[in-house]
Amino acid sequence: MTGGPLLVDAFGAAWSLDVDGLGEPMAGRVRALWTRAASGPAPEGEVRPYVVGRADGLLSLAGVPHRASDAELPYLLSRALTMASIHRRTGQCLLLHAAGVSAPDGATVALVAASGTGKTTAARVLGAHLGYVSDETVAVEDDLTVRPWAKPLSVLHDPTDPFDKTESGPDELGLVRAPAELHLAALVLLSRDPAAQASRLERVPLVEALAEVVPQTSALLRLEHPMEAVCSALTAGGGPWRLHYAEIAECVELVRGLAEGRGADEEPVAWACERGDEPALLEDDDAPPSPPSPPSPPVTVEGWTGQGPVCRTSFQHAVHAQGSSLVIRAQVPSVLPGLASTVWRALEEPRGLDELVERAVAEHGPHPDADGILTATVSALVASGHVEPVGADRP
Known part of the structure; x- marks a missing residue:
């Protein structure tokens, strides 16, 4: 039979x-x-x-x-x-390494975390009160429609052995059934701290959130507009959000509140994306994935002295928001905060020290040692490989 x-x-x-x-x-x-x-x-x-x-x-x-x-x-x-x-x-939607739970109207909260850091526990505990969407993969379409993955829940027993897991079906666990039509209400970064005194939601800067979320995606750069997709998801529902907690059972109402539009009144984050000239490094669809190539090595210089113009090195994608930037080179994301972001954004074309100082003063205000600070900032960007003197020879 x-x-x-x-x-x-x-x-x-x-x-x-x-x-x-x-x-x-x-x-x-x-x-x-x-x-x-x-x-x-x-x-x-x-x-x-x-x-x-x-x-x-x-x-x-x-x-x-x-x-x-x-x-x-x-x-x-x-x-x-x-x-x-x-x-x-791959290449069709944003694939997040996330648990997902939903309100009765389909408003879904995606809970992003690295493997082994609480996604399945969150799905199991919150799914007893909210609709169970997934314990490990939340797929988000361009219009923020969410695709469910109501698979069995994988429970890790030995943290040193990622394959030592048992499976339990959502029906066996008594998890609430999610509605058929789902849409993303908010994306939350899980931050468990056993010493936390009380659970709380914190709104975090977009670039900070991007730096954490980009590694928790699958084949992000295969999307036609990858950074636009992840920024749209992060800023849904007034985000980005971080959930600080000791026990996820204490967070049911906080998560429910996000699903019900708790953050709708927050001032939306303004962001802008740039696409660079570096190839996307796509793999052959039929080939096994290979590790990403390392970024180009930095130019060897004895510090930049402020003589001569500098320019950006090749990059794939960049996102600018709230005075910071996330720059992706060879599939590796880097955060450029404050003045480093100002300099990098100014170098959409080669510029010398005087022009960079003028741009920095306009954005951050005057400083008695502006020349010295800008020289040090550019030197650091040269050392990290994000910027190079015009005409420099790479090793």
């Missing part, structure tokens, strides 16, 4: 998940774990087969053999199906 394939919608990537080849009771266990993900509205677009079974004594996931036990299979499947779905949706 077989149960037949499950039609699973993974944040916009549809799969026909066939586990009959596992045999009972394992096939029944997997079906129970994936019931929620397979019980939503019929997904749109192409439905691809995903067959799980056994071959030559090994587990087989979509034709790929794995030497794993039955106890390891649920997490292995969850991880493999998530990665396959990310591959399918």
Whole structure:
């Protein structure tokens, strides 16, 4: 007796998940774990087969053999199906490493954090009160529509072993079912501190938030307008926001408030994006991912003395907001605060010290040692590889 394939919608990537080849009771266990993900509205677009079974004594996931036990299979499947779905949706939407919960009207709060730092716990605890959207991947479309990923929740047991996880279905855990139509209400950076006296939401500068969120995305630079997408998500609902807490159970009303528009009256953050001339370093869609190339080495100089003009080095993307900048070179983001941002923005064309001092004074006010401060700032930007003297030879 077989149960037949499950039609699973993974944040916009549809799969026909066939586990009959596992045999009972394992096939029944997997079906129970994936019931929620397979019980939503019929997904749109192409439905691809995903067959799980056994071959030559090994587990087989979509034709790929794995030497794993039955106890390891649920997490292995969850991880493999998530990665396959990310591959399918790459370049189509913003993919955040985040948990997600929603209000009854579909207003969704995405909770961003690095792996192993509280996303699944947040999804499990908050999902008992708000709709469960995902415990690890929140997909956001250009119009801030959110795609659900109601997968089993992966609970880490041994922090030193990222694969020592067990799976529990959202129905088994009694998590609230999210509505079919979701939209992003706010994006929150999770900041757990066991010593925190009280939970609180803090509005944070956009560039600070970007520096944390950009590494918690998948294939961000494959998007046509990557920085615009992530800035729009971060500033939704009056953000960016950071949630400080000791126990996530104390944060239900804070998160609910964001879903219900708590930050709607906040003054919106003004931001601007620039696209540079550095290639996006895209991988071949059929090739395994490789580590990003390091940025170009800085020019070797004995400090910049203020003689001669300087210019920017190549970059991919930049975002400017609230007097700071985030500059991405070779897929590596760097924060340029205050005066460093002023200088870098001024160098959209080569300039000498006098022009840079004039721009800095206009933005920050006069200073008796403006020449010395600007010389030191440019020297630091040269040392970091963001700026170079015009005509400099690289090693």
